[in-house]
Amino acid sequence: MPPPPPSTLIRRACAIATCDDRRTRLRGASILVTGNRIVAIGDESTFTVPAGTRIIDASRCVALPGFVNTHHHMYQTLTRALPAVQSAKLFDWLVTLYEVWREITPEAVYTGALVGLGELLLTGCTTTTDHHYLFPAQTSGDLIDEEFRAAERLGIRFHPTRGSMSRGRSHGGLPPDDVVQTPDTILRDSARVIDQHHDATPFSMRRVALAPCSPFSVTSDLMRETARLARDRRVRLHTHLAETADEDAYCLEVYGKRPVALMEELGWIGDDVWFAHCVFLNEEEIRLFARTRTAVAHCPSSNMRLASGIAPVPALLREGAPVGLAVDGSASNDSSNMLAELRQALLLHRVLGGAAAITVDDVLWMATRGGAAALGRDEIGSLAPGKAADIALFNVDRIGFAGAVHDPIAALVLCGDSQIAETVLCNGQVVVEAGRLVFEEEARIVEQANTCARQLVERATARTGISFL
Numbered sequence: 001m002p003p004p005p006p007s008t009l010i011r012r013a014c015a016i017a018t019c020d021d022r023r024t025r026l027r028g029a030s031i032l033v034t035g036n037r038i039v040a041i042g043d044e045s046t047f048t049v050p051a052g053t054r055i056i057d058a059s060r061c062v063a064l065p066g067f068v069n070t071h072h073h074m075y076q077t078l079t080r081a082l083p084a085v086q087s088a089k090l091f092d093w094l095v096t097l098y099e100v101w102r103e104i105t106p107e108a109v110y111t112g113a114l115v116g117l118g119e120l121l122l123t124g125c126t127t128t129t130d131h132h133y134l135f136p137a138q139t140s141g142d143l144i145d146e147e148f149r150a151a152e153r154l155g156i157r158f159h160p161t162r163g164s165m166s167r168g169r170s171h172g173g174l175p176p177d178d179v180v181q182t183p184d185t186i187l188r189d190s191a192r193v194i195d196q197h198h199d200a201t202p203f204s205m206r207r208v209a210l211a212p213c214s215p216f217s218v219t220s221d222l223m224r225e226t227a228r229l230a231r232d233r234r235v236r237l238h239t240h241l242a243e244t245a246d247e248d249a250y251c252l253e254v255y256g257k258r259p260v261a262l263m264e265e266l267g268w269i270g271d272d273v274w275f276a277h278c279v280f281l282n283e284e285e286i287r288l289f290a291r292t293r294t295a296v297a298h299c300p301s302s303n304m305r306l307a308s309g310i311a312p313v314p315a316l317l318r319e320g321a322p323v324g325l326a327v328d329g330s331a332s333n334d335s336s337n338m339l340a341e342l343r344q345a346l347l348l349h350r351v352l353g354g355a356a357a358i359t360v361d362d363v364l365w366m367a368t369r370g371g372a373a374a375l376g377r378d379e380i381g382s383l384a385p386g387k388a389a390d391i392a393l394f395n396v397d398r399i400g401f402a403g404a405v406h407d408p409i410a411a412l413v414l415c416g417d418s419q420i421a422e423t424v425l426c427n428g429q430v431v432v433e434a435g436r437l438v439f440e441e442e443a444r445i446v447e448q449a450n451t452c453a454r455q456l457v458e459r460a461t462a463r464t465g466i467s468f469l
């Protein structure tokens, strides 16, 4: 265990969006952190500041709760902007990319996680999940452990999922047979990953969830068994759902029902479940999600990039369903920039629903409280005494925000300069300082990632004869 972080005083932030229940906003207020928690927020003259407290001058910064990213596939950072799939839609995109992803190694998973987690931290995100579902037969080693290693190195709060695929091409699935596993192997390893890595205590930095890849890559039996195991071990459940029109058609043809109805039949609806995408929901399904507190990870950039469609987010919010925001895998975004995702969500829903369809406050809420709800955490996502000291400071004293003095919080979403945070605290520890990662050299990550990315494609080309370029 690292030593407990010292006290930190974030002094006189130009604006603070607390994202508490009353959505309080403050001007010129300070935040006192002791250990890994916020102990006071407001007028500094009312605080008892311990000797030796580290002072961070926030007078040029907006302070926000660290964002919560609710869906990702970090290994995909190594296949960003790959020419062969720049204009493909989801199913074609997957079939091509599986040939490259088959080549991943533990080192590639570690490197991809450093890239994804690093970019998230730099853009104000302090808690993220990852959906890792690819376990090539020739790859030995614990790939989830590689991800935890990267998260621990960078200092981010991490909720990865032990994903799975059991239906290869020979059984009507999309992935090649040698990247899928048997249900026995999947369930045994899922239990092992929970036992080894899951920490259920409050303020935990490590949580695990279980996440079959999608209704078309595993069997119904495995969906049911996974839910049983997750509930037995009290961990959460996650999968992709209702992402594309193709998936809708597939579920209707194979199961005779829509994706949500299928999930309901399999025991996959409830307040311990969050689904990525949910583009194709009808009114009844939206009400079901709100009633059962089933959460959605909304991925606007990915849905636009793959032309999947527009999720009914304003309706979900109106009905009171929990909705978090997510960057999704880096091959379908192709970015892990969390602040950019807020802006994307705002603009997307206005195109469809009009200027009043969604507000800056709505997207800020989704990226903080909505995400915390999706991951089942109440100690993150807001700034208040007793909450986790997960805090992002963005310097708005820059040309990209100049003139936006009247509402610097909204400016973060509506303007958008470089979108790199000035300072980020996670669990009380400074993990981004002066716009740079504290615990890893950015240039080293870039070099390592580019080498891995080249090797993946070279090996895939040597095996298949396809250029991918």
Ligand SMILES: [Zn+2]
Pocket: 071, 072, 073, 131, 240, 276, 328, 329
């Ligand atoms: Zn995804």
